[in-house]
Amino acid sequence: MNQRPVAMITGAAGGIGGETAVRFAEQGYDCVLLALPGDDLQPVTSRIEQAGGQFLTCLGDLSDLKYAQSAVDQCISNWGRIDVLVNNAAWREITSMRKIELASWEKTLRVCLTAPAFLSRWCAEHMEARRRGVIINVSSIQSQMAAGISPGYVAAKGGLDSLTYELATLYGPSGIRVLCVNPGAIDTAMGKYDTTQKQESGTDPVRQSTQDMIPLRRWAQPEEIARVIAMLASDDASYLTGTSITVDGGWKQQCSPYSIKHQQLPSEFPED
Secondary structure: OOOOOEEEEEOOOOHHHHHHHHHHHHOOOEEEEEEOOOOOOHHHHHHHHHOOOOEEEEEOOOOOHHHHHHHHHHHHHHHOOOOEEEEOOOOOOOOOOOOOOHHHHHHHHHHHHHHHHHHHHHHHHHHHHHOOEEEEEEOOHHHOOOOOOOHHHHHHHHHHHHHHHHHHHHHHHHOEEEEEEEEOOEOOOOOOOOOHHHHHHOOOHHHHHHHOOOOOOOOEOHHHHHHHHHHHHOHHHOOOOOEEEEEOOOHHHOOOOHHHHHHHOOOOOOOO
16 A cells, blocks of 8 residues: 555646645645546646656546546555545536536536546545545535526536535544535636627626625635645644535625725725
8 A cells, every 4th residue: 555645636637626736745645636638737747746746647537437436446556545535627618597508517517516426435435444534525606606607517516515515424434524615716727708808808807807806806826725625635624524615715705896895985995
C-alpha cells in the first residue's frame, strides 16, 4: 500500500479541480486526476511533480459510469488506497426549461449528480475498510439561487447538496466524513458567459452585475476554493460532516446591488 495519502479529483484539468489537485500535492498527497480525453493536464501534472507528488491520469467522460468505476479500480490497483474523493466535475448548457433537450438534461444530471453518487459509493467501499476517508462534493450557490437559465444544472446541484447529507449519515459510523462546498462566482471557464453585449462592447455584463451583488466586490480565484477543500479534507475539520460550506464572498446573504446602495447612502457606499 502507498505510504502517502491519495486524493481523487474529477474535473482536474484546470479551474477548481486543477488547483485542488496541486494543493493536495503540496500537502503530501498523490493524486488521481479524472478529466476529459481532450483536456490538457500537463500544466497541472507539472505543478504536482514540482510539489513532490505523484499522479495517475484517468481520461474519460463521467457520463459513462464504467469509466468512473475503472478510475477507482486503477487507483486501488496502483496505490491500494483512496483517502479523499473530490467530486468537482460539472457540465451544463445555458438554456431554459422551455427549450432544454432531454439529452442535455440527462447528461447534466449524469455528470453532476449520478457520477458523484456512484464514485462516492465505490470509493467508500475502500474507505470503510480503513475506517477513514473524506468525500467532498463541489456544488454551487445555484443549488439555492436559481437564474432560470440552466435547469438541469440547478436541479443537479440541489440534489448534490442533499446527497451530501445522505452519504454523511450512511458512512459516518464508518469514520467517513462527507461535505459539500458551495462556491459563488469563480473565475473559471465555466463561470464565464459569452453574451451579445460582451461581444459588442468588450465588457462582461454578467461579471459586472454579479460583482455588484458580492460584498467582497470580486469573483474568487480557483485556488481560493481549493484551499477550502483541502482544509475540509484535513484533520483540522475532523468534526465537520453532513454540512455545506458556502464560499461566495458574501453574495448569498445580501439582498441588493451595491449600485442601489450607493443611490440610497452614497457616502457609505461610494461608487467603485
